[in-house]
Amino acid sequence: MSPRGTEEPAGVNGSASYVYGIVPADVEVEPGTEGVGDPAGQVRLVPFGEIGALVSKVGTDRPLGRPRDLQAHQRLLDQAAAEVPVLPFRFGAVLTDTEAVVEELLKPYHDEFAGTLRELEGRTQYVVNARYDERAILGEVLRENDEAAALRERIAGTSEHATRNERIRLGEIIERAVAAKREADTAAVVEDLRGLCEELAVRDPAHERDAAHVAALVRQDRRAEFERAVDELASRWSGRAEVRLLGPMAPYDFVRTS
Amino acid sequence: MTVQHGTPAGGAASGTGLADVIDTILDKGLVIDAFVRVSLVGIEVLTIDARVVVASVDTYLRFAEAAGRLDLSSTEQGLPEVVQGMTQAKAVDQGEPALEAGGDEADDLQMDEPEPARARRREDR
Numbered sequence: 001m002s003p004r005g006t007e008e009p010a011g012v013n014g015s016a017s018y019v020y021g022i023v024p025a026d027v028e029v030e031p032g033t034e035g036v037g038d039p040a041g042q043v044r045l046v047p048f049g050e051i052g053a054l055v056s057k058v059g060t061d062r063p064l065g066r067p068r069d070l071q072a073h074q075r076l077l078d079q080a081a082a083e084v085p086v087l088p089f090r091f092g093a094v095l096t097d098t099e100a101v102v103e104e105l106l107k108p109y110h111d112e113f114a115g116t117l118r119e120l121e122g123r124t125q126y127v128v129n130a131r132y133d134e135r136a137i138l139g140e141v142l143r144e145n146d147e148a149a150a151l152r153e154r155i156a157g158t159s160e161h162a163t164r165n166e167r168i169r170l171g172e173i174i175e176r177a178v179a180a181k182r183e184a185d186t187a188a189v190v191e192d193l194r195g196l197c198e199e200l201a202v203r204d205p206a207h208e209r210d211a212a213h214v215a216a217l218v219r220q221d222r223r224a225e226f227e228r229a230v231d232e233l234a235s236r237w238s239g240r241a242e243v244r245l246l247g248p249m250a251p252y253d254f255v256r257t258s
Numbered sequence: 259m260t261v262q263h264g265t266p267a268g269g270a271a272s273g274t275g276l277a278d279v280i281d282t283i284l285d286k287g288l289v290i291d292a293f294v295r296v297s298l299v300g301i302e303v304l305t306i307d308a309r310v311v312v313a314s315v316d317t318y319l320r321f322a323e324a325a326g327r328l329d330l331s332s333t334e335q336g337l338p339e340v341v342q343g344m345t346q347a348k349a350v351d352q353g354e355p356a357l358e359a360g361g362d363e364a365d366d367l368q369m370d371e372p373e374p375a376r377a378r379r380r381e382d383r
Binding site (some may be wrong): 016019021058060062063064065066067070071073074077087088089090091092093094095096097100104105108109127129134135138139141142143148151152155156160164166167168169170171172174175203206208215246249250252253255256 | 276277278279280281282283284285286287288289290291293294296297298299300301302303304315317318319320321322323324325326328330
């Protein structure tokens with residue numbers, strides 16, 4: 001991501017307001033909650049009308065994005081999302097000061113943000129990520145594809161240099177076969193879960209062995225049911241793919257600009 | 259209420275790695291640029307590209323290498339044996355990750371346990 005905007009930071013002493021997301025105005029931030037930056041800024045709520053922005057002061061002279069910063073951003077939003085509706089911003093949103101947060105963000109978009117928060121009330125996001133076991137998936141491909149099996153025999157005991165073309169061909173077959181399995185398995189996950197959530201969003205694979213990567217917006221009162229379904233999926237794929245359930249988290253995949 | 263990060267489904271042990279965080283907060287969420295242009299401050303954001311990955315010759319060679327090392331007879335066993343075999347293979351193979359190289363180094367950077375919620379509604383308190 002490249003630096004945004006060309007203006008000089010207006011904040012005195014080179015500080016500015018980092019914005020995490022939008023929450024209802026009646027949210028209270030525990031004193032001592034640390035945000036991004038080094039030293040870490042204290043997170044506070046800048047309210048306007050029915051809504052408020054979670055912000056912290058950040059120095060403008062240092063790059064952001066250490067693991068600690070990313071963690072602080074996500075943790076704050078996910079923990080808030082466990083209790084209240086949250087519009088999470090993508091990492092790295094910084095305005096000159098809190099006045100700009102009110103005048104340029106909260107005031108002009110108050111009704112839109114308030115409306116979206118009402119829609120998100122009582123809903124939370126999960127991410128289901130399934131990743132093939134390397135041995136299991138390679139075994140599947142080699143059993144199902146005669147050409148792959150033959151190429152494997154041909155490269156056995158040879159150097160990479162001697163059978164480079166065969167290796168590239170084999171790898172290509174495997175890559176395509178895994179992609180086809182991913183497509184089918186993602187469809188199966190979507191089929192399994194669609195009835196249990198309000199919305200589903202298929203993510204790009206995060207890894208070359210991903211079997212499925214799907215975000216789901218789930219009603220709070222259906223969380224247990226949803227988690228059970230993911231557990232069942234995990235048992236069904238045991239040994240073939242590892243299924244991880246991330247969340248509940250802020251609805252990153254389901255907020256969009258209109 | 260505590261937030262369960264990276265709850266392993268089906269009992270396998272795993273946590274939320276940095277790669278998961280990157281996939282989410284660098285890639286998803288509202289983009290403030292769409293709303294605010296006037297006083298947006300440009301701060302350099304360091305990022306790691308944890309994305310896959312257009313398949314490349316390197317990917318193919320790694321897949322082929324992994325396929326070449328595979329003991330096919332062991333993948334046709336019943337499930338418990340396979341699981342056991344995987345665990346053992348992991349222990350043996352630790353020094354030379356086969357398919358891991360391209361994707362998820364960041365997975366190794368496990369995050370701390372989540373803290374209690376820090377922002378909540380006033381009425382709840």
